[in-house]
Amino acid sequence: MTLTIVALKDAPRPPKKHRVDTIVESARKVFCASGFEKGSIENIAKVAGIAEGTIYRYFESKRSLLEEVVRRHYDLFFDDIQKSLASIESPSNRLRYLIHRTLLLILEDRGMCRLRTLYRLLENNELPSLARNQNLRMADMMAHEIKSGMKDGSFRSDTSPSIVCYMIGGALELTEFSYVQTGTAIDADETTESIWQTIHGGISSKDATEESLARLIERLTQVTDRLDPA
Amino acid sequence: MTLTIVALKDAPRPPKKHRVDTIVESARKVFCASGFEKGSIENIAKVAGIAEGTIYRYFESKRSLLEEVVRRHYDLFFDDIQKSLASIESPSNRLRYLIHRTLLLILEDRGMCRLRTLYRLLENNELPSLARNQNLRMADMMAHEIKSGMKDGSFRSDTSPSIVCYMIGGALELTEFSYVQTGTAIDADETTESIWQTIHGGISSKDATEESLARLIERLTQVTDRLDPA
DNA sequence: TGCTTAAAATGAATCACATTCATTCTTTTG
DNA sequence: CAAAAGAATGAATGTGATTCATTTTAAGCA
Incomplete structure (x- = not known):
């Protein structure tokens, strides 16, 4: 048992640079799956494989994480x-x-x-x-x-x-x-x-305009016809 | 002291018919003043002059009260x-x-x-x-x-x-x-x-239509003038 | 009017979470 | 390699919704 624990403890800490990304990505998963209110910090931490407190090192609050x-x-x-x-x-x-x-x-x-x-x-x-x-x-x-x-x-x-x-x-x-x-x-x-x-x-409706136009054209045609009875 | 308490205890319970209305009205006041999250049940109960538990006799949850x-x-x-x-x-x-x-x-x-x-x-x-x-x-x-x-x-x-x-x-x-x-x-x-x-x-823009119309009218006028040179 | 029982009200206890912090590990530096 | 600085931890705290065993009131009945 102790062996296992020691082994875990000796595992190198994951690169810090990605710590924030991991948290945000975990939060995204959890929030999308359960919504904001029901997606708990506890759960986000679990998914990210870190402690709850760690999240608060990088984010002011649950809301700022969102x-x-x-x-x-x-x-x-x-x-x-x-x-x-x-x-x-x-x-x-x-x-x-x-x-x-x-x-x-x-x-x-x-x-x-x-x-x-x-x-x-x-x-x-x-x-x-x-x-x-x-x-x-x-x-x-x-x-x-x-x-x-x-x-x-x-x-x-x-x-x-x-x-x-x-x-x-x-x-x-x-x-x-x-x-x-x-x-x-x-x-x-x-x-x-x-x-x-x-x-x-x-x-x-464009009817009104269209109707007027149609009438106008009709009349114009009559006039033209009369002018030019070719 | 005891006297006061007894007096209070003997006061007739307010008509039940209005109990719900009182709660809803108090909730409205509190929610409008403090928002939903910050408006606590405790406060609503206080404003309504009743115990917190009573609210839960009439409403499932804070949300259903909202x-x-x-x-x-x-x-x-x-x-x-x-x-x-x-x-x-x-x-x-x-x-x-x-x-x-x-x-x-x-x-x-x-x-x-x-x-x-x-x-x-x-x-x-x-x-x-x-x-x-x-x-x-x-x-x-x-x-x-x-x-x-x-x-x-x-x-x-x-x-x-x-x-x-x-x-x-x-x-x-x-x-x-x-x-x-x-x-x-x-x-x-x-x-x-x-x-x-x-x-x-x-x-x-209605420009296109309007322009066509204007041109049409102009032309019609010319035609009319020619037809009817008074 | 007094007695009994059902309904209503109470508020202390519980529970669920976010947030904090004293402590423990890791890494860096000299 | 030791000491200091920086990270991480997770148990403890605080807040507020919700529950429930107990108390109080109202209703029915003699």
């Missing part, structure tokens, strides 16, 4: 998306790409979505932290495209970019929420198209 | 809004009314907003409960108006009502969220108008 888990996951995504954006032509297409890409991200990892959504709320009455900034990052990218579109004339300039962002972001979030809750699959392409159509052209 | 607080608050609102809706003409106006009214509700009580928003998440992996239904109630009302509008021809019928709902609902939610977080006042009228404009007409 923060890091979420941050790592989404930072990658945002960096990548921003890179892709550069090669897409026109604000319209870039906006549509942002919508589509976000939906794909949502579908990719339901567990992380739940955490992220929760996280936003827990952050409540604290200083404007990383969290805040991160949540705003997508909104910023969208707002940027909307403003570009306004400048180059492809979008109306009498709308509020931030409200338009809210509408897109909100639609994505509710779609996410519904997916997280029910687990019912989402068709990313179709949903992108729906959101885009509405944002792009609104929901009002 | 549920009841939120439910009571919003059921009133929904009932009222639904009544008002009946006297408004046209789906467009009713939809706009729903947006406006929701914004007013948000502004009315920041504390409750925070609770409701939190509540949605906590409910996570549980049975489809009251909560769910309640959250869907506003969406249902909106979807109903959108469908009506499609039928009577005032809205395009090639959009998805649920996505449009998500967009409106999402915009409201993010507005709410931003308000809850920052406390920065919102202009309900202006915000309503912005959301409505975008939903109604989209963000695309």
